[in-house]
Amino acid sequence: MIAGSGNDLRRDGRISGALYLVVVLAGMFCLAYVPSKLGGTLAEASAHADLFRTGIAAFMLMQVAFLLLPLALYRVLGDVDRCAAMLMVALAAVSVPIGLVALAQRMEALSLLQDAGANADAAFALCLQRYSHGLRIASLFWGLWLLPFGWLVLRSGRIPRVLGLLLVLGGIGYVVQVFGGLVPDLADSALIGYVRLPAAFGEIGSCLWLLVFGARAGRIGVSPPANP
Secondary structure (H helix, E strand, C coil): CCCCCHHHHHHHHHHHHHHHHHHHHHHHHHHHHHHHHHCCCHHHHHHCHHHHHHHHHHHHHHHHHHHHHHHHHHHHHCCCCHHHHHHHHHHHHHHHHHHHHHHHHHHHHHCCCCCCCCCHHHHHHHHHHHHHHHHHHHHHHHHHCHHHHHHHHHHHCCCCHHHHHHHHHHHHHHHHHHHHCCCHHHHCCHHHHCCCHHHHHHHHHHHHHHHHHCCCCCCCCCCCCCCC
């Protein structure tokens, strides 16, 4: 079964790629760049209040795009295996409310930026700690959704299969990092920081492929049904 015409697949693939690009760029900004510039203290955040606020806005944008992304990918891959595609959508969607609840803690921390009270530093640190815990839970689902997504890519060939393999390995890496972070010896290991590298390559590669080329028409290695 083929999901629409080749033109439809390319169009839907490029829409998916555009949404994925928003997720990737907003995620790199709010999850990597902003924390690297702000540090973890109230004084540092107060000195860069505009960047702190922009990071919150970028996280919201990322969540909106991430809610729409699996729905767009369903149009590209849903006919390959409907159950796996629905699982992909469900696992991605579950992470969004978890991420937004975590973000509420960062917004609470934002309200402390102008507070010079004696307990403000401790309250700010507590908010960031709760935000970090919420992100850990959300990141479990950021990894789990890659497993059905990668499997669908591997089965369909509508995106290069090497990217599907990286997505699956990256999804496993996310899960390993989440649970490994609960083990003191593993949490401090340098190796735990590298287990998500396949996800980075797979997601950025899939994003760029979809954005530039869209999805391939049909399935590689599967012959179309004969005309009756």
